[in-house]
Amino acid sequence: MSASPVASSSAPARLPSFTIGPVTVAPGLALAPMSGVTDSPFRRLVKLASGDAVGLVVSEFISIELLTQRQLRTAIRMSFAEVERPVSVQLYGADVGRMVEAARMVEAAGADLLDINAGCPAPKIVRRGGGAGLLRDLPLLGRILEAVAGAVRIPVTVKIRNGWAEDSLNALESLRIAEESGAQAIAVHGRTRMQLYNGVADWDVVAEMKRHARIPVIGSGDILTAADALDRFGRTGCDGVMIGRGAIINPWIFRQIADEVAGREPFAPTWGDTVAVLRAYHEMLDAQYPPKVAPGRMKMMLSRLLKGFSYDPDLRATCLRMAQPTAMLDHVEATCRALGVLDVRRSVGAAAARDGEAAAA
Numbered sequence: 001m002s003a004s005p006v007a008s009s010s011a012p013a014r015l016p017s018f019t020i021g022p023v024t025v026a027p028g029l030a031l032a033p034m035s036g037v038t039d040s041p042f043r044r045l046v047k048l049a050s051g052d053a054v055g056l057v058v059s060e061f062i063s064i065e066l067l068t069q070r071q072l073r074t075a076i077r078m079s080f081a082e083v084e085r086p087v088s089v090q091l092y093g094a095d096v097g098r099m100v101e102a103a104r105m106v107e108a109a110g111a112d113l114l115d116i117n118a119g120c121p122a123p124k125i126v127r128r129g130g131g132a133g134l135l136r137d138l139p140l141l142g143r144i145l146e147a148v149a150g151a152v153r154i155p156v157t158v159k160i161r162n163g164w165a166e167d168s169l170n171a172l173e174s175l176r177i178a179e180e181s182g183a184q185a186i187a188v189h190g191r192t193r194m195q196l197y198n199g200v201a202d203w204d205v206v207a208e209m210k211r212h213a214r215i216p217v218i219g220s221g222d223i224l225t226a227a228d229a230l231d232r233f234g235r236t237g238c239d240g241v242m243i244g245r246g247a248i249i250n251p252w253i254f255r256q257i258a259d260e261v262a263g264r265e266p267f268a269p270t271w272g273d274t275v276a277v278l279r280a281y282h283e284m285l286d287a288q289y290p291p292k293v294a295p296g297r298m299k300m301m302l303s304r305l306l307k308g309f310s311y312d313p314d315l316r317a318t319c320l321r322m323a324q325p326t327a328m329l330d331h332v333e334a335t336c337r338a339l340g341v342l343d344v345r346r347s348v349g350a351a352a353a354r355d356g357e358a359a360a361a
């Protein structure tokens, strides 16, 4: 579970930071939006694990249709705790009027930033023109950004892919439209919509956008270690990087990146740290959702975090067969104690992260 050594000689001596209007993102390390994953409990889990090294968190994408219909589950999905700030709420959809109405709701909920999703590849979303569908209609993307930027005071940002398909790459054109339409930062996942999550992310496009951009450019895709992050900063000169799947496997990754840059030994969580973070996550899930939600979410995290548990290769499978999160956690803790590997090497973060008062949605 420890971080890999830093390989790149062009890695920055300090982590970059940047501002989006009045919002400071320091360091320039963001938790990427992930539908079904980056709800408030998960974002606070990452803050518990990585502390101040997380410069920005982004919500999972939120439907403008469901939000403006006042669907309770969607409002809960938009909720966040004070400890998460700065926090960005991401919206998806293709209707300008509804987007404006939803944007006003995001602002009223107190979010620091509003992000427009122009990258989701899901067929049911692109079919209706939303997500990556907007990359096939950049004038519409421009109209959405302009209308929203004119309707709210919080900064508006956009997250794109590098194009719809290999023969229609248009990241620079998207950047130009975004800037002209009032977006104050842009994130890019260097895959096309047609690629989905296959192949590898193209970071040359991030470098190219950075060369042309007047607004901060945040790169996304395939950062799994501190070395990966520092290599991407060095190669592209981007203002920030976003980490998605790498933070599910290793929520300490932001802290490890900051440690590497500061010349400290990268934080290597003990199994005691892992159990502590998982227990806090369970508490946060139970506080936010009906009891039926926690088992599935806990299994998702346990299956990722116990992958490297070489002392007892059956532990993961045994936990995944259990129905109750408390039973899973007690079993992991008892196994670690019996093996003598339960020590908590360092505090896993402020209790405030767990107890943060949820802001109204």
Ligand SMILES: Cc1cc2nc3c(=O)[nH]c(=O)nc-3n(C[C@H](O)[C@H](O)[C@H](O)COP(=O)(O)O)c2cc1C
Residues within 6 Å of the ligand: 032, 033, 034, 035, 036, 037, 059, 060, 061, 090, 117, 119, 120, 159, 189, 220, 221, 222, 223, 242, 243, 244, 245, 246
């Ligand atoms: C499960 C999952 C859900 C995602 N949901 C969203 C989303 O709601 N909004 C968005 O802009 N990107 C979403 N993404 C894309 C990520 O934000 C990110 O750009 C992509 O996964 C590449 O980064 P990574 O390799 O660090 O995961 C999602 C990715 C995954 C794996």
